[in-house]
Amino acid sequence: MVDSIRVALLGAGTVGSQTARLIVEQADELERRVGARVELAGVAVLDPSQISDPWIDRALLTDQTLELTERDDVDIVVELIGGLEPARTFVLSALNHGASVVTANKALLAKHGPELYEAARKNGVDIYFEAAVGGAIPIVRPLRESMTGDRITRIMGIVNGTTNYILDEMTTKGLDFATVLKDAQAKGFAEADPTADIGGFDAAAKAAIMATLAFHRDVRMDDVHVEGIEHVTDSDIAAARAMNRVIKLLAVVEQDSENGAISAGVYPVMLPADHQLAKVSGSFNAVFVEGEASDDLMFYGRGAGGAPTASAVAGDIVTVARHRVAGTTGPDIPLYSQAPMADAADGESSYMLRLSVADNVGVLAKVSEIFANHGVSIRALQQLPDEDEQGNHELWITTHSVTDRVIRETAEDVAQAKDTSSVLSIMRVFEDAQ
Ligand SMILES: NC(=O)C1=CN([C@@H]2O[C@H](COP(=O)(O)OP(=O)(O)OC[C@H]3O[C@@H](n4cnc5c(N)ncnc54)[C@H](OP(=O)(O)O)[C@@H]3O)[C@@H](O)[C@H]2O)C=CC1
Numbered sequence: 001m002v003d004s005i006r007v008a009l010l011g012a013g014t015v016g017s018q019t020a021r022l023i024v025e026q027a028d029e030l031e032r033r034v035g036a037r038v039e040l041a042g043v044a045v046l047d048p049s050q051i052s053d054p055w056i057d058r059a060l061l062t063d064q065t066l067e068l069t070e071r072d073d074v075d076i077v078v079e080l081i082g083g084l085e086p087a088r089t090f091v092l093s094a095l096n097h098g099a100s101v102v103t104a105n106k107a108l109l110a111k112h113g114p115e116l117y118e119a120a121r122k123n124g125v126d127i128y129f130e131a132a133v134g135g136a137i138p139i140v141r142p143l144r145e146s147m148t149g150d151r152i153t154r155i156m157g158i159v160n161g162t163t164n165y166i167l168d169e170m171t172t173k174g175l176d177f178a179t180v181l182k183d184a185q186a187k188g189f190a191e192a193d194p195t196a197d198i199g200g201f202d203a204a205a206k207a208a209i210m211a212t213l214a215f216h217r218d219v220r221m222d223d224v225h226v227e228g229i230e231h232v233t234d235s236d237i238a239a240a241r242a243m244n245r246v247i248k249l250l251a252v253v254e255q256d257s258e259n260g261a262i263s264a265g266v267y268p269v270m271l272p273a274d275h276q277l278a279k280v281s282g283s284f285n286a287v288f289v290e291g292e293a294s295d296d297l298m299f300y301g302r303g304a305g306g307a308p309t310a311s312a313v314a315g316d317i318v319t320v321a322r323h324r325v326a327g328t329t330g331p332d333i334p335l336y337s338q339a340p341m342a343d344a345a346d347g348e349s350s351y352m353l354r355l356s357v358a359d360n361v362g363v364l365a366k367v368s369e370i371f372a373n374h375g376v377s378i379r380a381l382q383q384l385p386d387e388d389e390q391g392n393h394e395l396w397i398t399t400h401s402v403t404d405r406v407i408r409e410t411a412e413d414v415a416q417a418k419d420t421s422s423v424l425s426i427m428r429v430f431e432d433a434q
């Protein structure tokens with residue numbers, strides 16, 4: 001008979017603080033759901049003197065994090081510190097000391113996931129991480145459990161709240177990048193180092209985790225092709241708007257039905273304004289999952305922020321606590337697939353290129369010739385009437401489907417062609433409900 005489940009919380013920042021609040025304020029409810037009292041055994045932070053949350057008992061605070069993970073009276077260690085080290089050491093210590101682990105740390109899982117899953121299996125404990133992808137959205141559990149009888153073919157979505165918030169504010173309010181980033185940081189959406197968000201790495205970590213669960217293959221951060229939003233300018237956003245499109249940072253993972261190769265990428269995409277993902281605003285996330293039998297599923301909700309993320313963490317705590325009470329564990333994460341990873345350069349898409357071209361006779365013919373020489377079919381071409389200070393015009397070219405490799409080679413040739421142009425931006429374009 002288990003009377004209580006004791007939780008060690010590592011980190012009491014944006015997510016940790018809200019997780020502590022849920023555990024403390026909902027203690028009676030959680031006890032009924034779990035069948036044992038869920039109580040905080042300790043809260044580790046770098047500087048306990050800085051913690052003033054009224055729901056955290058000061059007597060529980062410590063800066064001896066490793067010691068807390070080693071204590072015999074701890075059933076669940078909740079890692080909400082972030083980063084690779086010392087988080088990895090703390091998580092391994094907890095697992096090896098017989099505690100189950102709940103974590104929101106996508107960077108850690110995308111780098112060291114299989115080592116941690118194996119440590120959990122070997123020690124007969126759980127590792128749960130619903131909050132690591134999509135904040136409050138239940139997406140990990142559906143991939144890990146609900147859909148495991150199906151064959152998942154593709155996952156596509158918006159999985160970073162910070163970049164979605166930035167792009168949305170720039171698009172709808174005309175605010176500048178730096179101002180909106182500061183706002184996202186103040187709201188607790190951004191990572192400690194926001195280049196993880198802006199550079200697409202946070203979304204890439206989530207893509208690696210989703211691909212691992214969906215395709216039963218060890219897919220790491222390094223397997224994911226990453227482009228962030230750092231090069232997306234006001235002019236790109238204005239161009240998208242003029243073409244009735246919206247720019248979103250998407251994560252796309254899929255398995256080729258013919259050769260089984262898995263591709264995983266994160267990149268900004270111009271979507272038609274009426275695309276379902278184009279309407280995902282602010283820090284919300286949305287993920288489409290295509291299963292062979294299930295057909296299309298869509299998951300939507302708050303992808304970042306303290307309380308929404310704590311909701312997912314608390315859900316995992318309850319699940320893992322129930323397992324401890326029942327003397328069992330949840331399912332392993334079997335990684336048996338040897339499927340190859342596809343080369344990102346072979347990935348196909350339509351593209352839009354913004355060029356700056358001189359106002360000379362024959363320039364359009366020259367640009368078109370370069371595209372034709374690379375076998376790139378032009379779907380639409382538009383020259384803007386306004387001149388810049390050098391007397392150049394913007395030329396917008398949208399292509400038919402072409403590989404990433406070929407569009408980059410084409411752009412290089414365009415950039416080098418004398419007095420034709422410079423390349424202002426290259427962006428993938430998804431037509432319709434692609
Ligand atoms: N913020 C969000 O919206 C989301 C975050 N996540 C993930 O959740 C995790 C936590 O993020 P977030 O709450 O935003 O991060 P914060 O930076 O707000 O909080 C980090 C906490 O960890 C503590 N800490 C740092 N190093 C140590 C250490 N060695 N020992 C003990 N405590 C330590 C910090 O202590 P101190 O305060 O003393 O510095 C702080 O309390 C990350 O993995 C993040 O990627 C996942 C989904 C959404």
Ligand SMILES: N[C@@H](CC=O)C(=O)O
Nearest residue numbers: 160161162189191304
């Ligand atoms: N920084 C992340 C937080 C949640 O995972 C984001 O912005 O999505």
